[in-house]
Amino acid sequence: xxxxxxxxxxDMGLMAMLVVVAFSVVRLRSLFAIVMLQGVxxxxxxxxxxxxDAVDVAFTEAAVGAGISTxxxxxxxxxxxxxxxxxxLQKQLGSFFIVTVTGLALFYAIGDMPAFGDAHSAxxxxxxxxxxxxxxxxxxxxxxxxxxxxxxxxxxxxxxTVVIFMAGLGILLLLGLNGNAGKWRAQPKxxxxxxxxxxxxxxxx
Amino acid sequence: MSPHVILRxxxxxxxxxxxxxxxxxxxxxxxxxxxxxxxxVIFASAIILxxxxxxxxxxxxxxxxxxxxLGMTLGVLIYGGTGVATWALGGEFLNYTVFxxxxxxxxxxxxxxxxxxxxxLFTVTSAxxxxxxxxxxxxxxxxxxxx
Numbered sequence: 001x002x003x004x005x006x007x008x009x010x011d012m013g014l015m016a017m018l019v020v021v022a023f024s025v026v027r028l029r030s031l032f033a034i035v036m037l038q039g040v041x042x043x044x045x046x047x048x049x050x051x052x053d054a055v056d057v058a059f060t061e062a063a064v065g066a067g068i069s070t071x072x073x074x075x076x077x078x079x080x081x082x083x084x085x086x087x088x089l090q091k092q093l094g095s096f097f098i099v100t101v102t103g104l105a106l107f108y109a110i111g112d113m114p115a116f117g118d119a120h121s122a123x124x125x126x127x128x129x130x131x132x133x134x135x136x137x138x139x140x141x142x143x144x145x146x147x148x149x150x151x152x153x154x155x156x157x158x159x160x161t162v163v164i165f166m167a168g169l170g171i172l173l174l175l176g177l178n179g180n181a182g183k184w185r186a187q188p189k190x191x192x193x194x195x196x197x198x199x200x201x202x203x204x205x
Numbered sequence: 206m207s208p209h210v211i212l213r214x215x216x217x218x219x220x221x222x223x224x225x226x227x228x229x230x231x232x233x234x235x236x237x238x239x240x241x242x243x244x245x246v247i248f249a250s251a252i253i254l255x256x257x258x259x260x261x262x263x264x265x266x267x268x269x270x271x272x273x274x275l276g277m278t279l280g281v282l283i284y285g286g287t288g289v290a291t292w293a294l295g296g297e298f299l300n301y302t303v304f305x306x307x308x309x310x311x312x313x314x315x316x317x318x319x320x321x322x323x324x325x326l327f328t329v330t331s332a333x334x335x336x337x338x339x340x341x342x343x344x345x346x347x348x349x350x351x352x
Contacts, residue, residue, distance in 0.1 A: 055238040056238045056239070056240070056243075058238075059230075059238050059239060059243045060242060060243055060246070063243050063246040063247055063250065064246050067246065067247075067250045068246055068249065068250060068253070068333055068337075071250075071253055071257070071337065072336060072337065072340060075337065075340035075341055076340060079340075079343060138311060138314065139311055139314045139315075139318075140310055140311040140314070140315075141235050141236070141311075141314075141315070141318070142235070142236050142237075143234065143235055143236055143237060143238070145238070145240075146234050146235050146240055146318060146322075147314075147318075149240065150240070150317070150318040150321050150322055151299075151301060151314055151317065151318055154288075154299035154317075154321060155298075155299065157284075157321065157325070158284050158285065158288070158299070158321075160242075161280065161281055161284050161324060161325050161328050161329075162281055164328055164329055164332045165277055165278070165280070165281045165328050165332060167332060167336070168277050168328075168331065168332030168333075168335045168336060169277070171335060171336045171339045172274070172335055172339065174339075175339035175340070175342075175343065176339065176342075177270035177273065177274065177335060177338045177339060177342070
């Protein structure tokens, strides 16, 4: 027991909690609880990324996964039902088969994965080590992640920024900033989907 | 919304701190973890928290939808404009060294990274707020029993 590093126990504990949360998400029917558990899942992943020394990734996971997507999923849930309808067991057989096969393939592939922190693995060798070595002379920044992201890989990050812009643009074109701006009204369960606020702001959009 | 006095008071205290933390993450991203993407999401979550507590209409008065539209495009323009500026100065696209070629401590790189991270901040914040506005404006007004 004494030769097991404490971080490994922490990692295993976090992974076990991830599995528990994933199974609860599958078992639950209340969409509100599922959205909240997805936030918990993201926070647990973020904690795990910190333990793997990937602080920047953990930061993003906590902010995007646990913060923004929880709010957006709640917003989407408000437009639908609060409970998921149970699916007949026969209809789940196909997806169960696909999940099992994919899972077995992934387990089979574990043997080819490099060990954690292996300096000779494909991700750490070649350009990776070049960037780490060159940052000290070229960019002179303590955070190599920022140097790679914004300078060495500036093209890629430009692409990512444009992708986020396109996502926002797509949502705006489909939904508009003011919802339907009062032009289309539906009343599921007697509730006005287009609120009075949307109608008042309609002229501006 | 009126019964939630504690929520309102606490969030009024927290929202400026969240926004300030976003700025710290943005401008300290060169030295510690963070950068434009994280700072943008944190700043957007400050606005979204305000909308959740005080209502969407109040949030739209504080951050009008027209700013959101402008911010989204402005971010991409700042990023692309940095690249065009490096062209104009005789370098390759996004080769920041041309901003300060004489510098011995890579000041050109620092300026370039600062500029593009600012562009990322604008786009990410605005896109997140835009998506929230788009979905939130469609949701019906909720009573407490609905939860």
